[in-house]
Amino acid sequence: MKIDTGNFVRNAKLEMQNQYARTFLSLLPPYIAARRVKVMGSFPDPAAAQELSRAIRAEAVARMPDLLEEFEKNAIAAGARVLWARNAAEANEMILSIARERNVTMVTKGKSMISEETGLNDALAREGIEPFETDLGEFIAQQLGRPPFHIVGPAINVPVEEVCDLFMKKAGMQEETTDPVELGYAARLFLRDKFRRARLGITGVNMAVADTGAIINVENEGNIRFNKSSPRTQVSVMSPEKVVPTTTDALHLLRVLCRNCTGQSISAYVSIDRGPREPAEIDGPEELFIIIVDNGRSRLYHDPKLREALRCIRCGACLNLCPVYAKIGGYPYGWAYSGPMGQVLNPALLGLEETGDLFKACTLCGTCREVCPAGIDHPAIFLHYRALEVKRKRRSSGRWEAILFGVWGTAAAHSAVWRFLYRLARPVLAVFGKKGKIEAMPGPFAGWFGARDLPVPARRTFRDQWRESLSKQGGAS
Amino acid sequence: MKESAREEILARLRQAPKMEIPARPVMPTPREALFDRDGLIARFTEELTRESGVVYRAADREEILDYLTEIARAESLTRIMMSTDDMIRSLDLPAWGERQGVSVSTAADYPDRESYTRAVFDETDAGVTGADFAVAETGTLVIAHGGNQPRLVSLAPVLHVAVVGIDRLVPIYEDALSVFYGGAGRIPPAHLTLVTGPSMTADIRATAFKGMHGPRRVIVILAG
Ligand code: SF4
Numbered sequence: 079m080k081i082d083t084g085n086f087v088r089n090a091k092l093e094m095q096n097q098y099a100r101t102f103l104s105l106l107p108p109y110i111a112a113r114r115v116k117v118m119g120s121f122p123d124p125a126a127a128q129e130l131s132r133a134i135r136a137e138a139v140a141r142m143p144d145l146l147e148e149f150e151k152n153a154i155a156a157g158a159r160v161l162w163a164r165n166a167a168e169a170n171e172m173i174l175s176i177a178r179e180r181n182v183t184m185v186t187k188g189k190s191m192i193s194e195e196t197g198l199n200d201a202l203a204r205e206g207i208e209p210f211e212t213d214l215g216e217f218i219a220q221q222l223g224r225p226p227f228h229i230v231g232p233a234i235n236v237p238v239e240e241v242c243d244l245f246m247k248k249a250g251m252q253e254e255t256t257d258p259v260e261l262g263y264a265a266r267l268f269l270r271d272k273f274r275r276a277r278l279g280i281t282g283v284n285m286a287v288a289d290t291g292a293i294i295n296v297e298n299e300g301n302i303r304f305n306k307s308s309p310r311t312q313v314s315v316m317s318p319e320k321v322v323p324t325t326t327d328a329l330h331l332l333r334v335l336c337r338n339c340t341g342q343s344i345s346a347y348v349s350i351d352r353g354p355r356e357p358a359e360i361d362g363p364e365e366l367f368i369i370i371v372d373n374g375r376s377r378l379y380h381d382p383k384l385r386e387a388l389r390c391i392r393c394g395a396c397l398n399l400c401p402v403y404a405k406i407g408g409y410p411y412g413w414a415y416s417g418p419m420g421q422v423l424n425p426a427l428l429g430l431e432e433t434g435d436l437f438k439a440c441t442l443c444g445t446c447r448e449v450c451p452a453g454i455d456h457p458a459i460f461l462h463y464r465a466l467e468v469k470r471k472r473r474s475s476g477r478w479e480a481i482l483f484g485v486w487g488t489a490a491a492h493s494a495v496w497r498f499l500y501r502l503a504r505p506v507l508a509v510f511g512k513k514g515k516i517e518a519m520p521g522p523f524a525g526w527f528g529a530r531d532l533p534v535p536a537r538r539t540f541r542d543q544w545r546e547s548l549s550k551q552g553g554a555s
Numbered sequence: 556m557k558e559s560a561r562e563e564i565l566a567r568l569r570q571a572p573k574m575e576i577p578a579r580p581v582m583p584t585p586r587e588a589l590f591d592r593d594g595l596i597a598r599f600t601e602e603l604t605r606e607s608g609v610v611y612r613a614a615d616r617e618e619i620l621d622y623l624t625e626i627a628r629a630e631s632l633t634r635i636m637m638s639t640d641d642m643i644r645s646l647d648l649p650a651w652g653e654r655q656g657v658s659v660s661t662a663a664d665y666p667d668r669e670s671y672t673r674a675v676f677d678e679t680d681a682g683v684t685g686a687d688f689a690v691a692e693t694g695t696l697v698i699a700h701g702g703n704q705p706r707l708v709s710l711a712p713v714l715h716v717a718v719v720g721i722d723r724l725v726p727i728y729e730d731a732l733s734v735f736y737g738g739a740g741r742i743p744p745a746h747l748t749l750v751t752g753p754s755m756t757a758d759i760r761a762t763a764f765k766g767m768h769g770p771r772r773v774i775v776i777l778a779g
Binding site: 106109122123126127129130132133134136137139140141142143146147156157162163164168212213214215218231232233234236237238241258259261262263266269270273274287289290292298299300301303304306307308318325326329332340343344345346347348349350351352353354355356358359360361362370372376377379380382385 | 559560561563564565567568569570571572573574575576577578579580581582583584585586602606662663665668671672673676677692693695700701702703705706707710711728729732733736738743744745746747748749750751752753754755756757758759760761762764766767768769770
């Protein structure tokens with residue numbers, strides 16, 4: 079997948095012109111968020127349920143190396159082959175060679191965020207192997223060549239007319255229609271043929287259970303089940319943080335994930351694989367490969383603050399409540415992950431150099447932190463990124479900023495200095511005022527006014543007025 | 556020698572500073588654990604019905620077959636594929652099919668995987684299977700796949716009919732899954748699915764509909 083995180087501001091401005099997306103964003107995320115609240119109520123104690131999922135995720139990440147080894151041992155005992163990849167290139171090469179060895183020219187895929195990260199589809203296509211995303215939304219996004227708009231509905235914003243054109247051209251649809259259900263059935267027909275013929279199925283992993291060596295997938299459409307039933311070879315790709323200690327832990331996370339993700343108490347399908355098919359089975363994969371892709375995780379694991387990002391279970395609840403996401407949608411985030419989740423993950427995985435202003439697009443309202451079932455403190459991580467960036471930049475361009483904030487710091491910590499400087503600044507500020515507002519200023523402060531106004535300071539300060547009124551009262555008594 | 560990716564990743568993870576493992580809160584007992592049999596049936600039915608599933612109660616083999624006859628007629632079924640688990644075998648569906656004019660096959664009737672795959676994808680109106688458990692919590696079927704329970708029979712045909720003994724109705728997922736993954740006795744299956752209603756999507760304009768890739772309809776007959 080093309081990385082476009084560096085152009086966040088430009089793309090966000092562009093997306094804000096998109097009236098269709100704006101209308102859509104004003105309706106759907108609040109709807110899912112309301113459903114979430116309702117279905118969380120089916121827990122006898124929703125707060126305890128959230129606390130437990132947070133504790134499980136914190137434990138899973140804290141014990142990650144041990145759990146991974148335990149998982150690997152049990153998965154191998156069940157007959158799976160477990161491969162480790164340092165980065166995207168290694169992971170893609172592994173899958174390519176599995177495909178080549180089996181003379182595969184077409185693969186079907188279930189939704190996998192890690193394979194979006196590694197750009198697997200492009201790598202396959204370059205080698206002449208045709209990949210088909212089989213989740214309806216992923217299929218549309220893939221055929222349009224766009225990043226996911228929303229983690230749960232990757233193409234949910236695409237107008238039906240556009241889907242119709244696309245399916246006429248690329249999904250063998252016979253007759254034009256703008257009915258979403260008819261469009262869905264056209265995709266069903268098209269992809270069913272792929273499922274029947276596919277020799278190799280690729281899936282992601284929602285959870286990997288350490289004490290059984292099983293992998294778990296959660297879905298509604300049935301495409302992942304097909305990928306695990308029809309092809310003779312199954313490749314399941316996971317990032318290391320998918321590992322959880324036990325089946326019981328996985329079941330609690332499952333309940334929490336579905337509620338937070340789509341507002342369902344459970345998805346239509348949950349499938350659990352422990353090794354390849356048994357000899358007596360007529361369908362299912364004869365061989366199961368599990369590829370664990372690090373792609374930077376073991377490095378960021380050393381920073382205790384960044385490590386927290388690995389707790390994420392990709393539920394998308396934070397997207398639905400984020401005031402910034404609600405205005406710009408998923409595209410400006412420029413990569414596999416969007417919303418607060420993307421603002422946490424993209425810089426952690428790609429590096430701050432690549433991600434520009436991404437993590438600054440935040441009001442620090444903290445709604446994401448409140449809702450997060452994994453216990454991630456997004457705003458704290460954003461502040462951490464800012465601190466890291468300042469440290470990185472001080473060596474080069476941040477000199478004036480450093481001086482300015484040095485002065486600011488001194489002033490803010492000493493009330494006499496503050497009052498003195500403010501007294502000097504007030505008449506200067508007043509010069510730029512128009513109708514009680516300052517809307518622009520020349521020089522180094524121009525940028526600040528790009529999206530904000532400042533009220534013109536009152537002619538007399540509150541302190542002056544207060545002192546005066548006190549002295550008047552004193553005079554009267 | 557160059558370190559393998561595995562050693563390198565694990566070593567780097569192990570070198571990182573250790574972090575505290577937080578205490579876990581005590582969770583209240585799930586409500587379903589206190590339900591009696593009728594309560595469990597009511598919950599199972601209510602949950603599955605909400606997902607557009609249909610639930611029938613059948614007292615004995617005769618009633619199960621009556622329901623199947625009714626379903627076959629209503630859905631104009633002519634070709635059924637069945638699993639061969641104990642529950643389904645006990646129904647002797649081939650004999651029933653003969654009476655009803657419905658052809659009934661099993662995976663074993665096909666000479667190889669290819670012809671089975673073709674049949675289950677394209678030449679089957681309904682898959683009839685047993686299920687290892689029914690979970691009241693969310694109206695969910697638990698199916699452990701194996702030689703007698705092929706994966707595609709409950710997935711590829713547009714209609715899935717499941718027959719489950721009422722003694723297999725349990726309150727919550729853990730009651731069912733601990734049997735397979737509890738470590739005692741039984742070897743965990745290679746493939747196990749939790750099925751709650753038909754397949755579905757809402758990926759185009761957030762319009763929800765059933766039958767995306769898997770069955771469009773799911774009917775559960777609770778037996779006994
Ligand atoms: S950061 Fe938290 S709320 Fe957001 S997707 Fe991840 S787990 Fe869900």
